[in-house]
Amino acid sequence: MQQFDIRDKVALVTGSSRGIGKAIAVRMAEAGAKVIISSRHLDACEAVVDEIKGAGGDAFAVACNISDKGQLQQLVDGSIEQYGQIDILVCNAAVNPHYGPSQEIPDDAFEKILHCNIMSNHWLCQMTIPAMAERGDGSVIIISSVAGLHGTTVIGTYGISKAADLQLARNLALEWGPSNVRVNCIAPGLIKTEFARALWENPRAYEHVCKRTPLRRIGDPDEIAGAAVFLASPAANFMTGQSIVIDGGAQASSAIG
16 A cells, blocks of 8 residues: 555545645546545536546536535535545635625625535535445545634634634544544645635735745645645544644744744
């Protein structure tokens, strides 16, 4: 058994038509997994499937709005119908409709963030982990954020949701560890994605992040994907309930002022 080999495993990756989710899906396919590509728009998902298949991988597209529990169940059912089971779950899809002080966030935006970024992950874990536990093997990876590790004046509610994801992983790691289902988080720093465009296109915000980051730059989606492959693979068989921070060293920098 090769340490980073996930050959013949089935990986469901939400929000995988672009950004970090797409990078994870592509790298997992390269490592041998059969990958379910999912986001709200089927055509965008199918484009990623075509890319993976063109490179010799195996992928399948299922459109899904993560805010809808019924659609999440259809996503899980469709994945199992296509590939027989789900071995790896990557909860990557998230929303952040508000950029600014918490005082100004509308109630509906606050509720949407918590519903999509926490509740949807909870539901997906409920829908997939029991079958993993029956087989005695499974890996769940929740994409959190460094926003869940410290305070922020501009994406505060998003940070609340990502802090909750860190705790969700810890709780589930304890509940399902005896069945050999591992649950971990990845907490990216600022990554150059469409999702984070409001941050990295802001010159002041970009300069601030780069200045306090030892590597003096922001990250690329593909620089998150390797950690996801690691967590899904036998190399991480003794790792659960943990969070991997990938932020160019920013957390270390802030710790020493």
